[in-house]
Amino acid sequence: MMRPLFLLLVATPAVAAAQPAACPETVPGASIDVKHPPVGWVASSPVVLRLDGGGMLSGDPKQMQYLVPASSKKVKGDAISTWNFDRGEQKWLYCTYGRMAVQLAKRMDDQATRCEVTVRYERKAAISGITAVCR
Numbered sequence: 763m764m765r766p767l768f769l770l771l772v773a774t775p776a777v778a779a780a781q782p783a784a785c786p787e788t789v790p791g792a793s794i795d796v797k798h799p800p801v802g803w804v805a806s807s808p809v810v811l812r813l814d815g816g817g818m819l820s821g822d823p824k825q826m827q828y829l830v831p832a833s834s835k836k837v838k839g840d841a842i843s844t845w846n847f848d849r850g851e852q853k854w855l856y857c858t859y860g861r862m863a864v865q866l867a868k869r870m871d872d873q874a875t876r877c878e879v880t881v882r883y884e885r886k887a888a889i890s891g892i893t894a895v896c897r
């Protein structure tokens with residue numbers, strides 16, 4: 763009885779599950795640490811930094827290889843951008859805060875070949891959220 767089930771599982775093609783991710787809306791100022799301010803200067807951080815941008819990176823985030831989307835469109839005031847990748851290509855969702863003073867990045871599935879990033883706006887220019895789904 764177990765054998766047919768095993769064969770069914772082995773014979774079923776693998777379907778890539780969508781990997782969703784969302785940028786945190788804020789970054790607490792206390793989490794920002796300036797380790798080496800210039801001589802004679804003392805660093806301080808704001809109370810909170812708000813999300814103000816995002817998109818996709820290729821490779822290590824420290825290299826800052828920002829990618830241009832393959833397509834973009836507006837839907838009900840939101841912006842939806844799509845990036846296409848080769849299977850196995852390293853890709854990261856990046857989120858920026860405080861006019862790009864701080865950047866967070868989350869690695870997305872290397873096997874995904876398409877990522878869609880939605881930027882939601884609460885007012886004309888104020889971003890209320892960024893989500894990504896990679897398949």
